[in-house]
Amino acid sequence: MCPRTRRPPRRRPASLTRPTRCARPGRSSLTDPNAAAVAPSGIERAVRAHLGALYGTDTAGWTLLASYPVARALPTMTSPHVLRRPVRTPSGVYVCGDHRDTSSIQGALYSGRRAAEAVLADLGVVRPDPPAGEPQQTV
Known part of the structure; x- marks a missing residue:
């Protein structure tokens, strides 16, 4: 529950996504601490759809480099x-x-x-x- 609104938290696969500086030149890397809330079988599809909406772009050409789910990391x-x-x-x-x-x-x-x-x-x-x-x- 959100202490302020007293409602359940909104579950978006990429609500806190931010670019990182660890990618090779010409590439981007994104970190998402909330991705662990999505079932592993659907994480890539859910994140791509949400990032496409956030950035207003087609994510079909993006390459998944790696995914490291860390439950309860934050x-x-x-x-x-x-x-x-x-x-x-x-x-x-x-x-x-x-x-x-x-x-x-x-x-x-x-x-x-x-x-x-x-x-x-x-x-x-x-x-x-x-x-x-x-x-x-x-x-």
């Missing part, structure tokens, strides 16, 4: 959800995990980086400027 993040919880506790313990950032593998990894940077900062270790294009980290 837990529910109830609203309101604090996206950046502190990684340094008042008692001086450093913590990280998906409970400190977005509830995802990426959130767990990002909070680990923030915790490591907090430890380095508290030890007085000065990092060089980040590489071009990488944002300055904040703990």
